[in-house]
Amino acid sequence: MVDRGTFRVKKGMAEMQKGGVIMDVTNPEHARIAESSGAVAVMALERVPADIRAMGGVARMADPEMINSIMEAVTIPVMAKCRIGHIAEAQVIQSLGVDYIDESEVLTPADESYHINKHQFTVPFVCGARDLGEALRRIGEGAAMIRTKGEPGTGNVVEAVRHLRVVMEQIRAVQHAPEEELMSLCKQFGAPYSLVLEVRKLGKLPVVNFAAGGIATPADAALMMQLGADGVFVGSGIFKATDPLKRAKAIVEATLHYDDPEVVARVSRGLGEAMSGIDVNLLTDADRMQLRGV
Amino acid sequence: MIKDTKAKDNTNKNGTAINMEADFSGLTIAVLALQGAVSEHMDCLERCGAQALHVRRAGLLQEVDGLIIPGGESTTIGRLSNLFGFGEEVSALAATGKPILGTCAGAILLARRIEGQEPIIPLMNIAVQRNAFGRQRESFETDLAIPALGTEPFCGIFIRAPLIKEAAEGVEVLAAYDKGIVFVREKNLLATSFHPELTDDLRLHRYFLGMALGQQKSIFNCTEVRSYNSGAGIKERNNQI
Numbered sequence: 001m002v003d004r005g006t007f008r009v010k011k012g013m014a015e016m017q018k019g020g021v022i023m024d025v026t027n028p029e030h031a032r033i034a035e036s037s038g039a040v041a042v043m044a045l046e047r048v049p050a051d052i053r054a055m056g057g058v059a060r061m062a063d064p065e066m067i068n069s070i071m072e073a074v075t076i077p078v079m080a081k082c083r084i085g086h087i088a089e090a091q092v093i094q095s096l097g098v099d100y101i102d103e104s105e106v107l108t109p110a111d112e113s114y115h116i117n118k119h120q121f122t123v124p125f126v127c128g129a130r131d132l133g134e135a136l137r138r139i140g141e142g143a144a145m146i147r148t149k150g151e152p153g154t155g156n157v158v159e160a161v162r163h164l165r166v167v168m169e170q171i172r173a174v175q176h177a178p179e180e181e182l183m184s185l186c187k188q189f190g191a192p193y194s195l196v197l198e199v200r201k202l203g204k205l206p207v208v209n210f211a212a213g214g215i216a217t218p219a220d221a222a223l224m225m226q227l228g229a230d231g232v233f234v235g236s237g238i239f240k241a242t243d244p245l246k247r248a249k250a251i252v253e254a255t256l257h258y259d260d261p262e263v264v265a266r267v268s269r270g271l272g273e274a275m276s277g278i279d280v281n282l283l284t285d286a287d288r289m290q291l292r293g294v
Numbered sequence: 295m296i297k298d299t300k301a302k303d304n305t306n307k308n309g310t311a312i313n314m315e316a317d318f319s320g321l322t323i324a325v326l327a328l329q330g331a332v333s334e335h336m337d338c339l340e341r342c343g344a345q346a347l348h349v350r351r352a353g354l355l356q357e358v359d360g361l362i363i364p365g366g367e368s369t370t371i372g373r374l375s376n377l378f379g380f381g382e383e384v385s386a387l388a389a390t391g392k393p394i395l396g397t398c399a400g401a402i403l404l405a406r407r408i409e410g411q412e413p414i415i416p417l418m419n420i421a422v423q424r425n426a427f428g429r430q431r432e433s434f435e436t437d438l439a440i441p442a443l444g445t446e447p448f449c450g451i452f453i454r455a456p457l458i459k460e461a462a463e464g465v466e467v468l469a470a471y472d473k474g475i476v477f478v479r480e481k482n483l484l485a486t487s488f489h490p491e492l493t494d495d496l497r498l499h500r501y502f503l504g505m506a507l508g509q510q511k512s513i514f515n516c517t518e519v520r521s522y523n524s525g526a527g528i529k530e531r532n533n534q535i
Contacts, residue, residue: 099430
């Protein structure tokens, strides 16, 4: 008997991405640059988060034609984003044969109360989270991979750091709490009890956890890996910089040798200008993508 | 290094020996940690009692008793392997007769021929096709018959998996799925299309560690499967390239 879309197969796909860099691309040419730099996957989308932020309006799933052209351009896995709660967009993306769906706060949410029931899909999902409760709620809904949200399109790593620190701190709290305190912790975190027990047993999330949202330099990637991320997503950081190929290669190497400052220093030399960043303190709540779909 | 070779063999019905009680504590196995399912293989090795060594840079493979090249993205691992010069070192290790296991992307790395692209560390006389089963939605798990591991089926987890399209002379086919080759051995080298490290079944890792102890002899016992491919084909095509 052959079983497709089992949770083990979905989760295993994310495990194969560990230690890697997943890059946002908006056309086949960028996808090829990402692949040749050593990206483990590309995220096909219409506009990178920095442009979504700048242009405003409603951000939706990308044109299937564009997604297909990216799938044809590269042999590495292709991911695509659907709006939070937009079941039909997710179905369309799955039907295209995309390898992974990102139910993403970068796009304008379609449902402010509910996420997609991801168990019903054959293709795995990745979802954003800012803390352990959010991560475990998404896993409860069927997410096979988590990425900490950060603040997309800002080129500012501060929120990515905050979210990963919170997740790690809460995992430690779950590990070290006396058993009788666990239910209260679940209530406090808004996390399903059964998954909290799993986290306690494993000492980590039950699925792969990447960092995302504001990573713009090799040192940013190295920082997130040192804080315990399994890999990184780089959105606007590569193709909003002056020399995308060189920067992409540098971020791949820094992600691998994250604990070797000499390597990070070497690959950081002469990269040209990084994307110009945004001070997240100046953003209003309406501009904070991380507050969507919690 | 003192190795315990006296442990009792559990010869199964097929006459192949998977030693379920062997002591692997004297073995140190490197796991190439450039990207992918590194920790899963390390866990399996440690659960078998062996020491697992996380290797990200060249120069550490001389002292080990074997090497695992894990699954991940073969283009990424291939690029990083070339960048850091692992090819020569892995070839040198293979020449000493110590076992090397490549799973999924690892199998692609070791193949002498990769459809549509240049080989990376061409040590095994096999031709592979990347993503041979399709994209992620076609990824699957299924029970495989692997006589070399015993009569119990082995759960094969195939994720955007490659297929071994051709196995040349001297390459044993240890498992097939739907007429395609998914597990081979060539002397001290093993390659799988699937991911043994994602299951709780340690038999494949024990088989590999048994090779490191010199206990797991190569046996040609799968002629039925071998007939699916022509042994000579691979060399001819290599010459054409």
